[in-house]
Amino acid sequence: MSDLLLLIPTAAPLAAAAAHTVLGPRRAGWLAVACSATLLTAAVALAATGIDSPTRSALGGVLRVDPLAAFLLVIIGVVALIAAAATPAHLRAEIADGHATTVTARRHHVLVDLFLAATTLAVLAADLGVLWVAIEATTIVTAFLVGHRRTRHGTEAAWKYVVICSTGIALALLGAIVLAFAAAHAPGAHGLDIAALTAAAHTLDPDVTRIGVALLVLGFGTKAGLAPLHAWLPDAYSQAPAPVTALMSGVLGAVAFAAILRVKVISDAALGTGFARALLAGMAIVSLLVAASLLLGVTDYTRMFAYSSIEHLAIAAFGAAVGSPAAVAAVLLHLLGHGIAKSVLFVGAGRLRLATGTSRIDGVRGLAASHPVLSGAVGASVLALVGFPPFSLFASELGILRAGFTAGMGVATTIVLTLMLVIAAALTVHTSRMLLGEPTGSRVTRQPAAVTAAMIGGLVACAAIGLSIGPLGDLLQAAVTTLTEPR
Amino acid sequence: MADTAFTQLLNLACGALLLCAVLVLWRRELAVAIRVFAGQGAALAALGGVLAAHEGSVELWVVAAGVLVLRAGLLPILLRRALAASGDQRRESRPLVNVSASLLAAAALTLLAYAAARPLTRLAPSPATQAIPVALAVVLIGFFVLVTRRRALSQVVGFLLMDNGITAVGFLTATDIGLIVEVGVSLDVLLAVLVLQVLTTRMRESFGDTDIDDLRELRE
Numbered sequence: 001m002s003d004l005l006l007l008i009p010t011a012a013p014l015a016a017a018a019a020h021t022v023l024g025p026r027r028a029g030w031l032a033v034a035c036s037a038t039l040l041t042a043a044v045a046l047a048a049t050g051i052d053s054p055t056r057s058a059l060g061g062v063l064r065v066d067p068l069a070a071f072l073l074v075i076i077g078v079v080a081l082i083a084a085a086a087t088p089a090h091l092r093a094e095i096a097d098g099h100a101t102t103v104t105a106r107r108h109h110v111l112v113d114l115f116l117a118a119t120t121l122a123v124l125a126a127d128l129g130v131l132w133v134a135i136e137a138t139t140i141v142t143a144f145l146v147g148h149r150r151t152r153h154g155t156e157a158a159w160k161y162v163v164i165c166s167t168g169i170a171l172a173l174l175g176a177i178v179l180a181f182a183a184a185h186a187p188g189a190h191g192l193d194i195a196a197l198t199a200a201a202h203t204l205d206p207d208v209t210r211i212g213v214a215l216l217v218l219g220f221g222t223k224a225g226l227a228p229l230h231a232w233l234p235d236a237y238s239q240a241p242a243p244v245t246a247l248m249s250g251v252l253g254a255v256a257f258a259a260i261l262r263v264k265v266i267s268d269a270a271l272g273t274g275f276a277r278a279l280l281a282g283m284a285i286v287s288l289l290v291a292a293s294l295l296l297g298v299t300d301y302t303r304m305f306a307y308s309s310i311e312h313l314a315i316a317a318f319g320a321a322v323g324s325p326a327a328v329a330a331v332l333l334h335l336l337g338h339g340i341a342k343s344v345l346f347v348g349a350g351r352l353r354l355a356t357g358t359s360r361i362d363g364v365r366g367l368a369a370s371h372p373v374l375s376g377a378v379g380a381s382v383l384a385l386v387g388f389p390p391f392s393l394f395a396s397e398l399g400i401l402r403a404g405f406t407a408g409m410g411v412a413t414t415i416v417l418t419l420m421l422v423i424a425a426a427l428t429v430h431t432s433r434m435l436l437g438e439p440t441g442s443r444v445t446r447q448p449a450a451v452t453a454a455m456i457g458g459l460v461a462c463a464a465i466g467l468s469i470g471p472l473g474d475l476l477q478a479a480v481t482t483l484t485e486p487r
Numbered sequence: 488m489a490d491t492a493f494t495q496l497l498n499l500a501c502g503a504l505l506l507c508a509v510l511v512l513w514r515r516e517l518a519v520a521i522r523v524f525a526g527q528g529a530a531l532a533a534l535g536g537v538l539a540a541h542e543g544s545v546e547l548w549v550v551a552a553g554v555l556v557l558r559a560g561l562l563p564i565l566l567r568r569a570l571a572a573s574g575d576q577r578r579e580s581r582p583l584v585n586v587s588a589s590l591l592a593a594a595a596l597t598l599l600a601y602a603a604a605r606p607l608t609r610l611a612p613s614p615a616t617q618a619i620p621v622a623l624a625v626v627l628i629g630f631f632v633l634v635t636r637r638r639a640l641s642q643v644v645g646f647l648l649m650d651n652g653i654t655a656v657g658f659l660t661a662t663d664i665g666l667i668v669e670v671g672v673s674l675d676v677l678l679a680v681l682v683l684q685v686l687t688t689r690m691r692e693s694f695g696d697t698d699i700d701d702l703r704e705l706r707e
Binding site: 191 | 489557593603606607609610611626632633642646649650653655656657660661662664665668671672674675678679682683685686689690692693695705
């Protein structure tokens with residue numbers, strides 16, 4: 001029974017992909033929503049039934065669920081649901097504008113399903129190698145979604161996306177091979193099974209493990225959008241269809257980051273906490289510097305929100321660098337809160353582009369007057385992202401910063417805090433310029449109820465989690481335990 | 488197999504790997520680069536074969552055969568098809584770093600590889616692990632090609648050189664990463680190259696060229 005439950009998160013999107021090749025547009029939209037709802041239900045069921053028994057596996061041990069995996073599945077389910085609710089309206093508008101056809105719309109659904117299958121496989125993979133294969137697969141299936149418009153910009157973004165991500169992830173493969181080499185020459189450990197590697201980590205040769213860990217963190221960091229290999233992210237986010245950007249930012253970022261967290265557990269046991277801490281804190285601060293400097297001069301709002309994604313993954317990386325249980329709990333909460341708020345924001349940005357026909361910041365004025373609901377949702381999600389209460393990002397950012405000061409990383413935490421404030425100021429100023437003032441002649445589009453419901457539902461969920469984590473608390477705590485006190 | 492013969496064949500295969508990587512840096516005709524890449528694929532398969540014969544491992548023979556089909560056959564065919572479609576742009580006209588500087592860089596990268604691989608060799612000294620620096624040098628040279636070449640196709644060749652190097656590290660460390668992962672990795676590489684081939688075609692349709700320098704529109 002529990003074995004079957006483990007298969008659902010990956011099998012449901014695969015089945016949906018098969019069905020999407022034949023379904024008409026109306027049913028396809030419903031199927032996408034049903035698929036993500038199934039995914040979310042399976043995640044909740046796994047979390048509710050499984051966090052006490054540590055070793056639940058399926059497919060002969062290829063898939064394994066632990067509390068961290070269940071928590072990530074919840075993130076994937078929620079973000080996928082928001083994206084799926086916004087997809088039919090997006091595709092209808094694209095078809096009406098002549099940017100898409102029913103054939104490309106069908107392909108969109110199939111590729112998104114495959115993307116979800118790959119990310120859930122990455123989350124549930126028991127083996128570092130399978131995890132790698134799944135994460136590289138996400139690059140391949142999303143490449144044509146990024147380049148869907150076939151314009152110069154679309155092709156350019158897709159090219160950079162595939163080349164940079166494949167190169168980065170190739171470094172992670174090299175890292176995995178090096179780690180397997182270390183494991184092969186250590187007593188007890190063998191192969192790339194994550195749990196076995198963690199258990200035997202203290203027997204691994206430190207010098208070899210150091211090389212492997214550095215390559216793995218750099219490689220998975222590429223997919224999470226962390227410096228130094230982050231250059232693909234703003235291009236890809238600004239060119240992909242809005243619902244896909246929501247998925248890439250909320251799901252792909254979190255899943256790639258979770259891979260880093262798993263590597264960090266091995267690293268901490270083998271090398272002490274210092275190595276991964278220095279590596280992650282360095283990457284976090286450089287990423288924040290990049291995001292802050294680019295945000296000051298930004299002219300395009302989808303790119304602006306993309307830089308904000310680099311910022312938030314960097315904050316999570318800093319929290320992971322701190323590494324205390326309180327910091328890790330805040331990191332996981334941050335991934336969830338950022339996933340929800342950012343997917344709402346990207347869905348909103350998609351509607352904005354549709355309403356104004358431009359993605360330039362100075363092309364949008366007085367949105368609050370012409371599109372009150374849309375601008376309310378965009379404004380609220382930007383406030384959530386800069387860390388206003390009651391949204392959960394307030395709690396998680398505060399948690400990470402406080403843990404940073406408590407852990408004696410005062411200087412680094414101060415730098416991070418300063419950069420966060422700069423970014424928050426830039427984001428608020430640019431956004432308020434778009435929302436306030438005299439409206440320009442943007443065409444008034446009726447917002448479909450499903451999109452409004454998804455955006456408001458997402459924001460309410462984000463605020464509710466900020467006020468009280470409720471039933472997710474146990475799962476979060478169990479996930480923190482797997483990361484800070486591995487068996 | 489006698490140990491000395493094994494060591495010599497091993498070193499021969501690794502030498503061929505490195506030589507091919509340097510040749511890609513040296514020659515600027517894309518057709519030559521693709522032919523050299525195919526040669527490197529064959530050298531990589533030979534390396535796998537030598538190790539398989541030494542260890543008497545059937546699985547390794549299968550992997551080596553797979554490498555031969557994929558890297559000396561399928562991938563070069565894909566690249567050649569992309570090149571044929573790209574018309575008259577058959578030459579890496581203006582690489583960011585000129586050839587002599589590139590060759591010097593390759594020498595420096597090889598030294599770097601030797602320095603970086605010392606912990607790996609020290610952990611389990613054997614003829615195979617002593618050749619790891621060579622494979623690592625191929626990875627670094629591939630990365631160098633990737634960042635200094637301007638033709639889209641040269642970048643793909645650079646990426647694939649990196650990948651060959653990584654596979655060689657996998658062979659030489661004799662790590663068992665599992666057959667599922669092995670197949671998955673090969674499939675991912677093949678699909679990535681297919682995606683890139685389609686994108687090269689689109690790039691030529693919309694830019695009229697495959698010069699990466701034209702990819703400068705998306706920026707602040």
